[in-house]
Amino acid sequence: MHRFANPARFLRFATVAMPWFAAAAIVCIAAGLWFALVASPADYQQGETVRIMYVHVPSAWMALLVYTVVAGGSISALVWKHPLGEIVARAAAPIGAAFTLICLITGSLWGKPMWGAWWVWDARLTSVLVLFFLYLGYMALLGAFDDPVRGGRAASILAIVGLVNVPIIKWSVDWWNTLHQPASVARMDGPAIHSSMLTPLLLMAAGFGFYFAALLMLRVRAEIMTRRVRALRLAAMEAEA
């Protein structure tokens, strides 16, 4: 991992890897959508609305994964002063916020026909909403200072503090017996879901993961370039003065 802590080396890796990630994302999502919309059966209870799950569940997983990436990057930025850690965290946050929003919206669309309400104040829903606010707070704090270095460090501390919410979301359905159904895929005794539904779900999850990786490479590259331009401009100004 340390090899990639060097921004220039990471830049080369990102440039090569981005198209592969993008291609893998397209393949997985295309195959996942075919299985999800055509090849998988409608649920015996939920009917066709079960297909919302193939977007909802992967985006929920991604929301948590990306937050962990943001916090991990922040930790490496604060503890080991890796410049790349902060760049990755900064680049990942808006993507994670978008996945969280997708998760909340698709959940709401599914909740209306199933539970009869767009929104219920259940432990899982509330903790995901808090996650969304944490993403927004992180991004707001990044932009709130005149000095970007100061903003980056303050936001890193916030990202680490917010990490307490991740296990709460993961186990909220086990700790509190509420409306949201308990975990059915990541279980000790194997997934409690039929393979005709598990295949599209996992394909979509892999597709979302590759999509995130491709977007992250793109955004990290843009961020490194921006910093380089800023450094060059500063150097040019100093040379003039």
Place this chain on the structure above:
Amino acid sequence: MRAFTAILARDLRLALRQGGDAAAVVLFFVLAASLFPFGVGPEPNLLARIASGVIWVTALLSVMLGLDRLFLADHEDGSLEAMLASPLSAVALVVAKCLAQWLLCGLPLILAAPVLALFLQLPVEGLPILLAALALGTPTLVLMGAIGAALVLGARRGGILLALLVLPLTVPVLIFGVAAVDAAIAGLPARPHLLVLGALLLATLAAAPFAAAAALRQSVE
């Protein structure tokens, strides 16, 4: 320990001589809570049902109101830098300032709560539990808020930002604080909820000063 008490005494003395800050927080608490009967109607049963939630939410907002000033004055006049350069650890500094803040803003809220409970027709059985829950919950809120207050030092629109950062984290305190009172009113044991509040206080006490101290240190670099 001497430096700790010195900072505590200094903050208390400053606040008492300037006056007004703690009084303003309590005034806001009472005013905001007494708006609810106008908003939802003065029907006693309805008020009794929502009283615990109203008192908790307004207490939460009142604590937030005073928090953006926790480190701000010291940051602006440079004394924060001096305190961080002193042998007293930054973590102890945060705890001392939080304790002072709680004595000035949290404790008055708890003292004012019975009056509000009376206004809002809270059933009498709920009152002792409400006070116990506030006594456990408000220090947690101050400690969580201290992280936010340290993070937004030097930021644009720090006060608003502070609310955005801290309010999501305070949700568990609110949930268990209200659940304790509601359980007591319904004749159920409130003890489990109070224990969770106590656990939240201990966990925050163990973690928040370190996060706030890290935020303070990078604010003066």
